[in-house]
Amino acid sequence: MSESSTAPAEPKRRFAWVRAATDRVPTRWFAGIATGAFLLATAAFGGLATAAPPEIARLQPGDAHVTAERSLTVQRAVLVDELPDAGLYPETWERVFAIIADVENEWDRPVAAAGGEGIAATLTVAGVKATADDGTVRYDDATFGPSLQPHVPARIVFAWVVPGGAFEAGDEVPVTLYARSLHTGSFVLTGQQWTDPVRDAVVMVEVEDVGAGADAEDADGQG
Numbered sequence: 310m311s312e313s314s315t316a317p318a319e320p321k322r323r324f325a326w327v328r329a330a331t332d333r334v335p336t337r338w339f340a341g342i343a344t345g346a347f348l349l350a351t352a353a354f355g356g357l358a359t360a361a362p363p364e365i366a367r368l369q370p371g372d373a374h375v376t377a378e379r380s381l382t383v384q385r386a387v388l389v390d391e392l393p394d395a396g397l398y399p400e401t402w403e404r405v406f407a408i409i410a411d412v413e414n415e416w417d418r419p420v421a422a423a424g425g426e427g428i429a430a431t432l433t434v435a436g437v438k439a440t441a442d443d444g445t446v447r448y449d450d451a452t453f454g455p456s457l458q459p460h461v462p463a464r465i466v467f468a469w470v471v472p473g474g475a476f477e478a479g480d481e482v483p484v485t486l487y488a489r490s491l492h493t494g495s496f497v498l499t500g501q502q503w504t505d506p507v508r509d510a511v512v513m514v515e516v517e518d519v520g521a522g523a524d525a526e527d528a529d530g531q532g
Contacts, residue, residue: 366510368486374510375415376488378503379428379457382411383484384464386434386514388476390521394451395444395468406437406476407468408484408514409448414457422447422465423454426502429467431487442470478518486510 368374373382385408391398392405399405412428414420421427423445433439447455448464457463476482487506 365508368510368512370512370514372512373411374486374512376431376509377415377491378489379415379420379431380411380413380462381428381431381486383408383432383486383512383514384411385409386482386484386516388478388516388518388520392444392446392466392468394453395446395466396453397442397444397468397470399470402473403470404473404475405468406434406471406516407466408432408434409464409466411462412457412465413462414459417459419456419458420503421454422457422463428457428465431489431506432467433485433487434469435483435485436475437469437471444468476516478516480516481513482516484512484514486512 366374368383370383370385373380387407387409389405389407392407395405395407397405410432412422414428423429423443427445429443429445444453445455445468446453446466448466455463455465485508488509489503489507490505491501492504493501
């Protein structure tokens with residue numbers, strides 16, 4: 310059968326010279342070219358050494374962690390039997406774990422203390438599951454899910470329901486603090502949001518077990 314006049318002969322002609330040329334180039338040339346390109350690229354990025362990730366800050370309770378979004382100072386970590394002001398009513402085999410922190414909104418508009426887009430999303434506690442029931446409340450007046458005005462400091466209680474025995478009095482627990490970037494939306498998403506959290510600091514805090522009663526009131530801001 311004769312070759313059709315519509316057969317795609319052009320691509321064959323187009324790439325024939327590439328095959329012919331490469332057939333005439335010694336293989337060692339390719340190795341030399343590749344090696345040279347690799348060395349140039351690595352030199353541009355600081356050589357062959359693997360760049361170590363930046364060290365995160367190691368803070369103590371009472372040390373402020375300041376980002377463009379907020380200043381947050383972890384003060385205490387407490388266990389309590391329940392925390393109704395934060396909307397948390399654990400089962401008999403559960404407890405409430407809470408971080409008490411001083412927070413100041415560094416942005417130029419009000420921000421939520423709670424929620425995935427709020428200040429609560431800028432800290433995590435080792436041993437607390439991401440799916441744990443949580444609540445956020447002001448320490449002074451027990452306002453649930455408060456909004457923080459720009460440059461007005463407030464003491465906030467960030468709380469989670471945890472299994473009994475997950476934490477004990479005297480435990481040293483790492484609290485990881487994150488820095489987020491301000492994203493300005495366009496097209497479908499509009500407005501500005503703090504996104505892309507990056508681990509920036511860790512605070513080791515000792516757990517206090519305040520049980521119930523008057524000490525528990527101190528934990529949720531009533532004492």
